[in-house]
Amino acid sequence: MFLFVFLNLQCGIYGFRGNNPPEGIKTIAVPLFQDVSGFSEAGLRENFTEALKQKIISDNTFIIADKNKADGILNCTISNVKDEALVISGNENVTKRKITINVKVSFENLKTQKKIWEKQFENWGEYSSSDASFSARTSGISTAQDRICDDILIDITSNW
Numbered sequence: 095m096f097l098f099v100f101l102n103l104q105c106g107i108y109g110f111r112g113n114n115p116p117e118g119i120k121t122i123a124v125p126l127f128q129d130v131s132g133f134s135e136a137g138l139r140e141n142f143t144e145a146l147k148q149k150i151i152s153d154n155t156f157i158i159a160d161k162n163k164a165d166g167i168l169n170c171t172i173s174n175v176k177d178e179a180l181v182i183s184g185n186e187n188v189t190k191r192k193i194t195i196n197v198k199v200s201f202e203n204l205k206t207q208k209k210i211w212e213k214q215f216e217n218w219g220e221y222s223s224s225d226a227s228f229s230a231r232t233s234g235i236s237t238a239q240d241r242i243c244d245d246i247l248i249d250i251t252s253n254w
């Protein structure tokens with residue numbers, strides 16, 4: 095019996111996300127991401143912005159609003175994108191590559207004009223380099239983007 099209760103409590107701990115955003119923040123603005131990375135990927139800023147907005151909408155904790163009407167704002171800057179070899183085959187051919195993306199995020203309460211937090215988020219995606227098209231690289235970028243947006247959403251809704 096004790097083991098059953100313990101395991102149930104443990105499962106609850108691992109599944110807990112803590113849905114208590116900062117008090118007074120019900121609407122949030124997500125302006126277009128800035129990109130100071132120097133990485134040349136068309137649509138990177140726009141794709142990141144839309145992905146984060148969609149995560150916030152799907153989560154249903156906040157309502158997306160224009161900056162002039164929002165309670166809070168997320169200012170996001172893509173600070174670094176690194177594309178490097180991950181797997182090299184015996185004849186020195188790169189078969190897999192890894193895209194690592196860093197995003198600096200500032201979460202601010204627009205009512206009080208105070209910063210709630212400022213953090214760096216980093217995550218990655220991999221792709222096959224044997225595919226000569228850019229769609230494989232885009233897939234790696236999309237994976238990293240999705241992971242970073244998940245991490246940002248967890249931090250804005252958890253209020254740790």
